[in-house]
Amino acid sequence: MASLGDLERAVMDLLWAGREAATANTLRDQLAQTSVAVGGTAGHEGKELAVTTVLTVLSRLEKKGLVERERGMRPHRYQAVSSRADHTAELMHEVLGSAPDREAVLARFIGSVTSTEAETLRKLLGRD
Amino acid sequence: MFWTSYLLAVLAIALAWPVPIMLSRAQWPARAPFTAMILWQTIALAGGLSMIGAMLVYGLEPAGENLIAGVRAVAGMVLFNAPTTVLGFWHIFALSAAALLTVHLLFTLLLTYLRIQRQRGRHRELLDLLAKPTADGSATMVINHDSPVAYCLPGGARSVTVLSDGLMSALEPDELRAVLRHENAHLSQRHHLLLWAFAAWRQALPWLPTTRLAQDAVNSLIEMLADDVALKTESKASLIKAIAIVASAPERAKAAARFAQSGPDAQERTDTLSPAVGYPASPSLELMQASDSARTTASRVSRLLSPQEPLAPVTTGAVLLLCGMLLAVPTALLIVPGLLG
Numbered sequence: 001m002a003s004l005g006d007l008e009r010a011v012m013d014l015l016w017a018g019r020e021a022a023t024a025n026t027l028r029d030q031l032a033q034t035s036v037a038v039g040g041t042a043g044h045e046g047k048e049l050a051v052t053t054v055l056t057v058l059s060r061l062e063k064k065g066l067v068e069r070e071r072g073m074r075p076h077r078y079q080a081v082s083s084r085a086d087h088t089a090e091l092m093h094e095v096l097g098s099a100p101d102r103e104a105v106l107a108r109f110i111g112s113v114t115s116t117e118a119e120t121l122r123k124l125l126g127r128d
Numbered sequence: 129m130f131w132t133s134y135l136l137a138v139l140a141i142a143l144a145w146p147v148p149i150m151l152s153r154a155q156w157p158a159r160a161p162f163t164a165m166i167l168w169q170t171i172a173l174a175g176g177l178s179m180i181g182a183m184l185v186y187g188l189e190p191a192g193e194n195l196i197a198g199v200r201a202v203a204g205m206v207l208f209n210a211p212t213t214v215l216g217f218w219h220i221f222a223l224s225a226a227a228l229l230t231v232h233l234l235f236t237l238l239l240t241y242l243r244i245q246r247q248r249g250r251h252r253e254l255l256d257l258l259a260k261p262t263a264d265g266s267a268t269m270v271i272n273h274d275s276p277v278a279y280c281l282p283g284g285a286r287s288v289t290v291l292s293d294g295l296m297s298a299l300e301p302d303e304l305r306a307v308l309r310h311e312n313a314h315l316s317q318r319h320h321l322l323l324w325a326f327a328a329w330r331q332a333l334p335w336l337p338t339t340r341l342a343q344d345a346v347n348s349l350i351e352m353l354a355d356d357v358a359l360k361t362e363s364k365a366s367l368i369k370a371i372a373i374v375a376s377a378p379e380r381a382k383a384a385a386r387f388a389q390s391g392p393d394a395q396e397r398t399d400t401l402s403p404a405v406g407y408p409a410s411p412s413l414e415l416m417q418a419s420d421s422a423r424t425t426a427s428r429v430s431r432l433l434s435p436q437e438p439l440a441p442v443t444t445g446a447v448l449l450l451c452g453m454l455l456a457v458p459t460a461l462l463i464v465p466g467l468l469g
Contacts (some may be wrong), residue, residue, distance in 0.1 A: 005256055023192050052181055064253060067469055084258065091254050092273050092292070104240070104327035106246045107314040107350070109278035113375045121376040121429070125369070 016101045021079035024054045132461050136182035143175035148338035152345055160439035161352040163447050168342050170451040172329055178458040187223035190214045234331035276377045277326035280311040281319035303370040306362040310439050313357035319350040351428055368432050375425055436461050
């Protein structure tokens with residue numbers, strides 16, 4: 001069985017790719033088809049991915065604020081809170097933003113740059 | 129013992145204000161970033177030590193001949209209800225202030241550590257879902273984004289360097305290698321520990337000019353140190369080109385501006401490309417920080433373009449000796465009278 005991290009990734013990929021909310025059963029079937037999540041590990045190939053495992057993964061993702069559940073309907077249907085591009089943009093904003101309390105979290109190759117400075121550097125490169 | 133507290137107070141004030149201002153204006157740190165880094169750490173450590181020490185020694189003065197006897201006497205008062213009549217109001221005030229400052233500094237260090245760890249953990253969580261590890265299985269991930277971005281996220285064995293698609297397509301292989309060397313240097317030299325300590329120092333005493341100057345200086349010094357490591361294996365031209373391309377990329381500006389809030393200072397924000405959305409900061413403060421980081425990139429490039437001689441060994445030795453003295457003097461002032469007495 002693949003690790004929970006790999007499964008989380010595979011589930012998110014499916015939710016981001018699909019347009020509609022999906023139940024854990026649907027997701028299990030899709031995972032079994034793609035075999036991304038379970039593939040590779042010998043000895044488990046015939047073994048089906050349990051729906052409970054998918055539910056565990058979904059509840060972990062829900063706790064992380066990445067997945068939301070449509071309540072009131074059974075079985076629950078799950079969907080991604082925001083698109084992959086939005087999450088990437090959020091992450092990149094965290095990186096590109098210049099909040100002082102972020103400075104210690106990660107080390108960037110280049111910090112903030114003023115427009116005049118960018119201009120000077122562009123000239124240095126010979127591209128206007 | 130009385131003069132000891134005055135000496136320590138003078139040292140604390142010198143290290144809190146004139147010394148860091150002089151050092152932040154000095155030109156030599158670009159020629160000896162490693163030595164300068166040690167000096168900044170010494171200033172912070174010796175500054176804190178003498179600040180606390182001055183108050184402690186002053187407050188304990190009536191209680192005992194020296195620090196150790198004084199601590200013993202005060203411990204008796206606190207723990208066993210011994211009479212406190214020897215201590216005047218100001219002595220108790222100084223002792224309380226020393227205790228509070230010590231606890232404050234240690235707690236801020238701890239809280240900053242926890243906050244950084246939490247933010248890194250969250251960032252890593254998203255990275256694991258959004259970014260793909262590179263084929264060679266090294267600790268490098270690629271994220272699908274147009275801005276040319278490179279950074280490293282420290283986390284012990286799980287440390288990772290992240291590159292964006294935009295960066296990979298904008299840079300030639302040799303320039304990319306220079307970026308990777310630079311980021312790996314941050315990780316292998318444990319720069320995140322320095323960033324943590326100085327972020328906590330600033331968080332704890334934000335009104336003290338030295339804490340901001342120190343953090344800015346440390347931010348720029350670690351970039352110089354990482355550049356120097358990159359230059360050992362990669363050519364200077366590759367590194368300069370990589371810096372120039374990444375820093376001047378229009379996509380980067382767009383990505384940053386996309387998040388710029390509308391408001392009275394929106395124009396300023398777009399100009400400086402420092403959105404800082406959602407973080408309470410006055411516009412003037414924000415602008416100042418932006419120009420500080422800008423100075424970092426500018427000084428990095430000019431340092432690479434017109435390299436200066438490294439600092440002479442004699443001078444480096446003198447600075448290191450000064451560092452040793454700065455740490456030894458407050459420690460000696462605190463402990464030696466007790467050992468002699």
